[in-house]
Amino acid sequence: MNARTAPNIFVREGDGISTLVVEGDWTAMSIAGLSGHVLSPSNLSFSSDFGNLGRIDSAGALAILTLAPNAAFTADLPANLADLFALVGSAMADRDVPPIKTPPFHVRLGQKVYRAVQEIGASARFLGQLEVALMKSLAHPKRMRLIALASSIQKAGFDALPLIAIMTFFIGAVVALIGSDLLKTLGASELVVELVGISVLREFGVLIPAILLAGRSASTFAAQIGAMRMNQETQAMKVMGIDLFDALVVPRVLALLVIMPLLAIVAMLAGLAGGLVVSWGILDVSPTYFAERLSAAVDIRHFWVGMAKVPVLAIVIALAGCRHGLSVRGDVEDLGGRVTVAVVQALFAIILLDAAFAILFNVLEI
Structure with missing residues (x-):
């Protein structure tokens, strides 16, 4: 089993470009006791470096978004991390989850009739056996x-x-x-x-x-x-x-x-x-x-x-x-x-x- 590495986050400045660097494991166990100040890159256009990121869960994503609120908006963020940050960001913003669209009545009626016909067919086959x-x-x-x-x-x-x-x-x-x-x-x-x-x-x-x-x-x-x-x-x-x-x-x-x-x-x-x-x-x-x-x-x-x-x-x-x-x-x-x-x-x-x-x-x- 891989050893845990301590979480670390900082902003690296160079050539007029600010890069948000996230390293180590960001899980509920590894971030216990983690403290730090809010990081704000100097440029509005900045990149992110998650190359040395270890394991991460929703608690770690929450900690990253707390320390670097703009992390979810970087263009080069990996797709899986972008989805995770979007999910946690929605919870942080207390956004309502979009309601599940209920199919129209005729669609639900058709589904029930289809399932009923399937049940009748299955019963008929079983009766034949x-x-x-x-x-x-x-x-x-x-x-x-x-x-x-x-x-x-x-x-x-x-x-x-x-x-x-x-x-x-x-x-x-x-x-x-x-x-x-x-x-x-x-x-x-x-x-x-x-x-x-x-x-x-x-x-x-x-x-x-x-x-x-x-x-x-x-x-x-x-x-x-x-x-x-x-x-x-x-x-x-x-x-x-x-x-x-x-x-x-x-x-x-x-x-x-x-x-x-x-x-x-x-x-x-x-x-x-x-x-x-x-x-x-x-x-x-x-x-x-x-x-x-x-x-x-x-x-x-x-x-x-x-x-x-x-x-x-x-x-x-x-x-x-x-x-x-x-x-x-x-x-x-x-x-x-x-x-x-x-x-x-x-x-x-x-x-x-x-x-x-x-x-x-x-x-x-x-």
């Missing part, structure tokens, strides 16, 4: 990693079971409570059974587990795979010839495809139980009458309409988590951003697909 990997796994079951599949089922499904049951129980209770007040005013309080049954079987029994899994599983998948990329475990797997889709993506997708129907059924039962409790307590509807009216008035097709959404929502949740996990570049900030984007995209896709299913089933009169 996932389909190929799933077909290979189904054609060759030995490729499946059963331990990883069982672990994903445990973490993504069974650990979320109590929370999903509690949530849908109270949602069913709220639907029955609000519906009973409205139906009482219409003189049709017995229709609360149909209200609870249809809303839970078609919507809430599927939507609530999907939303909770988007928050739990999509973020978990993105964080787990992203952490592996940060630790370069995925690169090591590639070197060993391990397919990342077979090892990381397929087990998580299959886990949600296996466990989400069970979670949806539990959610439906819990939602109906919540509606039953409220109907029994407020409308004095006995459990026997509730069950009989439910089986007679609510067609089984509502159950199958709800269950038809389950595989699509499961794939969307796993797709968002795994894709953004594999997109982590290697720093913590990017990992946190990818986890957030995975959850947001999964939630957005769930609501959008649920609305699309509702329109489709309405058109088909199912």
